[in-house]
Amino acid sequence: MNPVEIIRAKRDGGKLSSEQIKFFIDNYLEGEITDYQMSAFLMAVFFRGMNDDETFALTETMIKSGKVVDLSFINGIKVDKHSTGGVGDKTSLILAPLAAACGIYVPMISGRGLGHTGGTLDKLESIPGFNVNLSIEDYKRVLAKLGVVMIGQTAELAPADKRIYALRDVTATVNNISLITASIMSKKIAEGADAIVFDVKIGSGANLPDEEESKILAKKLVSVSRKFGKKAIAVLTDMSQPLGNNIGNWLEVEECLELLNGVKVDDLSKVNNVLAGAMIYLGGKVKDISEGEKIAQEIIDSGKAFGKFLELVKEQGGYVEYLNAYKKLKRPEFKSEFRALSGGFITKMEAHGFGMAAIDLGCGRKKADDKINFLSGIVLKKKYGDKVLKDDLICEIWSDDIAKNEAGKIRINDAVKIEPEAPPKKELIIDILE
Amino acid sequence: MNPVEIIRAKRDGGKLSSEQIKFFIDNYLEGEITDYQMSAFLMAVFFRGMNDDETFALTETMIKSGKVVDLSFINGIKVDKHSTGGVGDKTSLILAPLAAACGIYVPMISGRGLGHTGGTLDKLESIPGFNVNLSIEDYKRVLAKLGVVMIGQTAELAPADKRIYALRDVTATVNNISLITASIMSKKIAEGADAIVFDVKIGSGANLPDEEESKILAKKLVSVSRKFGKKAIAVLTDMSQPLGNNIGNWLEVEECLELLNGVKVDDLSKVNNVLAGAMIYLGGKVKDISEGEKIAQEIIDSGKAFGKFLELVKEQGGYVEYLNAYKKLKRPEFKSEFRALSGGFITKMEAHGFGMAAIDLGCGRKKADDKINFLSGIVLKKKYGDKVLKDDLICEIWSDDIAKNEAGKIRINDAVKIEPEAPPKKELIIDILE
Numbered sequence: 001m002n003p004v005e006i007i008r009a010k011r012d013g014g015k016l017s018s019e020q021i022k023f024f025i026d027n028y029l030e031g032e033i034t035d036y037q038m039s040a041f042l043m044a045v046f047f048r049g050m051n052d053d054e055t056f057a058l059t060e061t062m063i064k065s066g067k068v069v070d071l072s073f074i075n076g077i078k079v080d081k082h083s084t085g086g087v088g089d090k091t092s093l094i095l096a097p098l099a100a101a102c103g104i105y106v107p108m109i110s111g112r113g114l115g116h117t118g119g120t121l122d123k124l125e126s127i128p129g130f131n132v133n134l135s136i137e138d139y140k141r142v143l144a145k146l147g148v149v150m151i152g153q154t155a156e157l158a159p160a161d162k163r164i165y166a167l168r169d170v171t172a173t174v175n176n177i178s179l180i181t182a183s184i185m186s187k188k189i190a191e192g193a194d195a196i197v198f199d200v201k202i203g204s205g206a207n208l209p210d211e212e213e214s215k216i217l218a219k220k221l222v223s224v225s226r227k228f229g230k231k232a233i234a235v236l237t238d239m240s241q242p243l244g245n246n247i248g249n250w251l252e253v254e255e256c257l258e259l260l261n262g263v264k265v266d267d268l269s270k271v272n273n274v275l276a277g278a279m280i281y282l283g284g285k286v287k288d289i290s291e292g293e294k295i296a297q298e299i300i301d302s303g304k305a306f307g308k309f310l311e312l313v314k315e316q317g318g319y320v321e322y323l324n325a326y327k328k329l330k331r332p333e334f335k336s337e338f339r340a341l342s343g344g345f346i347t348k349m350e351a352h353g354f355g356m357a358a359i360d361l362g363c364g365r366k367k368a369d370d371k372i373n374f375l376s377g378i379v380l381k382k383k384y385g386d387k388v389l390k391d392d393l394i395c396e397i398w399s400d401d402i403a404k405n406e407a408g409k410i411r412i413n414d415a416v417k418i419e420p421e422a423p424p425k426k427e428l429i430i431d432i433l434e
Numbered sequence: 435m436n437p438v439e440i441i442r443a444k445r446d447g448g449k450l451s452s453e454q455i456k457f458f459i460d461n462y463l464e465g466e467i468t469d470y471q472m473s474a475f476l477m478a479v480f481f482r483g484m485n486d487d488e489t490f491a492l493t494e495t496m497i498k499s500g501k502v503v504d505l506s507f508i509n510g511i512k513v514d515k516h517s518t519g520g521v522g523d524k525t526s527l528i529l530a531p532l533a534a535a536c537g538i539y540v541p542m543i544s545g546r547g548l549g550h551t552g553g554t555l556d557k558l559e560s561i562p563g564f565n566v567n568l569s570i571e572d573y574k575r576v577l578a579k580l581g582v583v584m585i586g587q588t589a590e591l592a593p594a595d596k597r598i599y600a601l602r603d604v605t606a607t608v609n610n611i612s613l614i615t616a617s618i619m620s621k622k623i624a625e626g627a628d629a630i631v632f633d634v635k636i637g638s639g640a641n642l643p644d645e646e647e648s649k650i651l652a653k654k655l656v657s658v659s660r661k662f663g664k665k666a667i668a669v670l671t672d673m674s675q676p677l678g679n680n681i682g683n684w685l686e687v688e689e690c691l692e693l694l695n696g697v698k699v700d701d702l703s704k705v706n707n708v709l710a711g712a713m714i715y716l717g718g719k720v721k722d723i724s725e726g727e728k729i730a731q732e733i734i735d736s737g738k739a740f741g742k743f744l745e746l747v748k749e750q751g752g753y754v755e756y757l758n759a760y761k762k763l764k765r766p767e768f769k770s771e772f773r774a775l776s777g778g779f780i781t782k783m784e785a786h787g788f789g790m791a792a793i794d795l796g797c798g799r800k801k802a803d804d805k806i807n808f809l810s811g812i813v814l815k816k817k818y819g820d821k822v823l824k825d826d827l828i829c830e831i832w833s834d835d836i837a838k839n840e841a842g843k844i845r846i847n848d849a850v851k852i853e854p855e856a857p858p859k860k861e862l863i864i865d866i867l868e
Contacts (some may be wrong), residue, residue, distance in 0.1 A: 008606035036469040040605035043477035171474035172442035238829065359714065 003033045003041075011044040018057035025061040025160055034098065035167060042164070042173040044190035049179035055220060058228045062186035065160035069136055071107060071192035074144050078105040078192060079279045082184055083199040084217070084411050085117035085207050087355040088242035090252040091199065091268070092120045092150070093261055094300075095276040097308035100147035101299050104283035107143050108150045109157070109191045113364040113372075116355030117207060119254065121152045122364075126249035126374035130318035142315050148308065151314070155264045157190040175208055177217045185224050195231035197275055198222070202430055203240030205351020215431070223434050233289070236430040241349040241384045244268035248363040248377015248398070254326050260306035263300065267383075267428055273297055274429055289432065332375045336397040336405040338412050342389040347423040349384045353415025357408035361399040373400055378408070385423055437467045437475075442612050445478040452491035459495040459594055469601060476598070476607040484612035489654060490661045492612065496620035499594035499834055503570055505541060505626035508578050512539040512626060513713045516618055518651070519551035519641050521789040522676035524686040525633065525702070526554045526584070527694055527735075529710040531742035534581035535733050538717035541577050542584045543591070543625045547798040547806075550789030551641060552686070555586045556798075560683035560808035564752035576749050582721040582742065584750070591624040609642060615654045619662070629665035629716035631709055632656070636864055637674030639785020649865070656867050667712045667723070670864040671705050675783040675818045678702035680834070682797040682811015688760050694740035701817075701862055707731055708863055723866065766809045768830040770839040774822040780850065781857040783818045787849025791842035795833040807834055812842070 001023045010016060016024075024041065027033040041246070050058065071078050079099060083089055110120035110132075124130045132152045134142065142149040152163070161183050168174045175267045188196050200218040201207070208214045218234035225232035237243075244265050246255040259265060277292030286292045299305050314320050322329075358364060364375030376399040382388055394416060397405045435457045444450060450458075458475065460466040484492065485567030505512050513533060517523055519590050530540045544554035546568075558564045566586045568576065576583040595617050602608045634652040635641070642648050652668035671677075678699050680689040693706070695700060707740070711726030720726045733739050748754050756763075792798060796807030810833040816822055828850060831839045 004604055011477070011606050034469070034604075036473040036601060037605055039470040039474040040477045040607060043445070043481075044606075047477075047481045065713050167470060170468075171471055172437055172438050172445050172478070173474060336609045 003027070007037060007041050007044055008037065010041065010048055013048050015051060015056055018060075020054070021054060021057040022061045025058070025065070029065055029160055029163070035199055038164065039167055039171040042168060042171060042179065045179060046173050046176045049176070052220065052223050052227070055178045055181050055224055058182040059185045059189070059224060059228075059349055062158050062160040062164070062182055063189050064264035066135070066158050066190060067156045068190050068407045069107075069140065069157070069192035071105070071140065071143070073250050074105055074138050076103070076105045076281045077194050078107050079195045079197065079283045080106060080108055080188060080191065081197045081199060081275055081279060082188060082195040084180075084214070085114060086201040086239040086243060086257055087117060087205040087351040087358070088244045088247045088252065089118065089201070089239070089254050090123060090131065090244065091272045091275055093123060093253065093256040093309070094272050094305070095296070096148050096150060097312055098276050098296055098299055098305040099279045100284065101304040101308040102280050102283070102285055103294065104142060104147065104279060104285065106148040106279070107139070107191050107193055108148070109153055109187055110150060111153065115207070116205070116352055116359060116364070118247070118249070118358070122372055123252050124150060127313055128319040128322050131315060131316050134316070146308070146311055146315055148312055150312065151372045153187060156279040158186040161186045176379050177208075177213060177220055180217060181220045181224055184221065185228070189228050189230070193230065196225055197278040197282065198232065198234040199271070199275055200234050200236050201239035202236055203238055205239040205242065205353060205355055207323055218433050231282050232248065233282060235274055235278060236432070238426055238428050238430060240426060242351050242354050243271060243381065246377060247354055247358050247380070248361065249372065249374045251379060251398075252378035257323060257326050259298060260309055262301060278432075282407065317392045332373070332400045332404045334399055334405055336402070336409060337393055338395045338409055338416075340392045340394055340399060342418050343389045344418040344420045345422045346382055346384055346386050346388060346394075346419035347419040348415070350415040353411050354378060357397075357415070359413060360407040361397065361404050376400065376404075378412070385425065387422070388418060437461070437471050441471060441475050441478055444475065444482055447482050449485060450488050450491075452487070452494070455488060455491040455645055456495045459492070459499070462596070463499055463594055472598065473601055473605040473607065473750070476602055476605060476613065479613060480607050480610045483610070486657050486661070488656065489612045489615050489658055492616040493619045493658060493662075494625070496592050496594040496598070497623050498615055500592050500624060501570070501590045502572065502624050503541075503591070503626035505539070505574065505577070508539055510537070510539045511628050511717045512541050513629045513631065513717045514540060514542055514622060514625065514627040515631045515633060515709055515713060516622060516762055518614075518635050518648070519548060520635040520677060521551060521639040521785040521792070522523065522678045522681045522686065523552065523635070523673070524557060524678065524690050525706045525709055527557060527690040527743070528583050528706050528739065529713065529730070530584060531746055532710050532730055532733050532739035533713040533717065535738040535742040536714050536717065536729065538581065538713060538719065539577055540582040540713070541573070541625050541627055542582070543587055543621055544584060545587065549641070550639065550786055550793060550798070552681070552683070552792070552798065553816050554584065556806055557683045557686050558584060560687055561747055562753040562756050564747060565750050568750070572723035580742070580745055580749055583745055587621060592620040595620045609656055611647060611651045614651060615658055618655065619658050623662050623664070627664065630659055630670040631712040631716065632666065633705070633709055634668050634670050636670055637672055637785060639673040639676065639789055641733055663708045665716050667716060668867040669708055669712060670866070671778040672860055672862050672864060673785050674860060676785050676788045676814065677705060679814040679817075680811060681788055681792050681814070682795065683806065683808045685811035685813060685832075686817065691757060691760050694743055696732060697733060704862055712866075765834045766834050768836045768839050770836070770843060772831060772843055772850075774824055774826045774828055774852055776852050777822060777824045778852040778854045779856045780816055780818055780820050780822060780828075782849070782851035784849040787845050788812060791849070793844035794841040794845060795831065795838050810834065810838075812846070819859065821856070822852060863865045
């Protein structure tokens, strides 16, 4: 086998055998195939795609590049949730302890903020002391003890994905369905989950802006999961506007704490409960997702989910008193307000623009080594479809630098539109693929 | 400007500005942009192409990466010919001295054999002593003295092309019209020609197998030449079967010597004279190509072209007595014959298969550092459309190893087809773009 022949075959729209894919990835890791050949290959895949068999072979090769965690010593179904990423998307922090409080094991390995989207690890780290860098042994221990554990990717799991992902990031080859699928699935299989719920975002704040592409990705995630013998459900959810009211790491933790203490936030509660319901269903505790959804709200209302969250934070080194005192915590130094320039209805509240504004405020990174300001962020007072009068407060903007607030305001001004007529209602749960 | 943004823009079908192209190439040469970013960019260009403005900007940047030879001290029009490459394509050796014998200056920088196609430099080096590695100063001196010079690419001219070409070769990004155009044109402009005749090959032996693509390439070569203020003509010629009767480096020189001494070889003489006619026309010596074509044959018949060829060989260190004694020279040790398996008409004589057979015989390289056997080759006794009886000799196969002859024979057997009905006549000169 010859690397140039394999690149050419994919370039010309051919289907690669699993042997060809394995040859290419394995030789890349061993240094026999160069970065420049891999990047040409990735760009060819970007244009030509991969079918399910090829995606499966790529995923399998990436899994075998590292360890696979054996969780068989835990007697129970292990269910994870993965979101394709959005703005204000904080459901992991709610549904992981929630599902664990139902008796399901939740082994969750998450990522950091990427581009305009936030990351679960950054949110967890806004809780002082919370350690996301557990060893695989500690990961297994915490999961067995509490039924839930939340960590970051380790160097031992799917190292091929780590190297290839870094290359994709600097060669404009990130947004391809097969590459995204293999990247997500290799980590999910390696972490040891038995079943996975995928939250595939659709709309301006999603990583794949095209709705049809997101639907294809959802199907692919489910079909590749099944090929690995895993149960899977994909829920397609709206990401045209931010999810919930708070954007920014600590602000999002606060919103989760409120929800876990019984406050309801229309869109966030709904999306959270459907995803949690799907996890409870895959965990074999109920007969369908909607029964799971009802159970999810009951577990929240009982306080058990909040209790489990506090246990988790404590076990992973977080400062629980900080959480309990969250209502009294200070905000960043500078607060700005964004108010309605005219009366009418909010017909646009573009998630992508709010995500970019959050980066300006210091909630995310422009470069990989940028430092995050955990307290910065945006608090929405109005959402899509709401009626507003001129000068009504639409959102608060918080950061440690007034110039950052001003930069964020410019983004938000572009992201919000007010018109005389009420806009059509948007579906929050667009589809569920079982 | 950001390399990833530029790759993404081209990936998504955008048109790049000349500043973006210059930024990308210049930073690549300076090491700020990596090989893996360049190869992802090249693959994106492979799929999306470049329009004339982009191709012009790419060519210009590659030219400016090195020296441009100033030939203005020579008082006369400098005309070069470039072939996109074929099998048995030896016209450069005939028409370069021929055009010079007409008073035109021919500054020719050629390449080596690539894949199944032969290279002018390898053919010249089959003449003992012939030196293709002249300095730019000697290149200018020989051109001024004789009106013709034939050398290989030097490190000083278009070094960006050299680096990018090497990368294209190992990343399956060779066969793209814009990249081919920029590669050819950057060298042609840097060598100092005022006018260029392009011989764009069409058919199985061409480097671009698709006829429509070859036609687009021809147009692009002419239009980019004009943008650089150069006169240009593209002649589209048939490369479905080998050109002339001899294939292999020294065998092809021999065929040129015969032609220069008045022997006519149907297809080779025609293609040679049309190309030479176009050069003579661009050199301002005649009113159109067909008058140039007539003059070309007259110059050959007068012996002046042969005389100029001997002067050139002598000036560049070649052993002229070897040429004069060519009829008495020995062949390689092993001769095989390929004979008709049945009677009928030759309906296929596929150039690509004969080119691959020639590589098997040692006429070309499988790897960059393979040594060539200059004497090996194939002598065709029949061509496309010829009537044959069973056992008629179709070609002789020569090499230094009988096993090589057998390998070549298998290729030739696949490349030749004999059928009862005469095939349609093929156009040799398919089109001329002025």
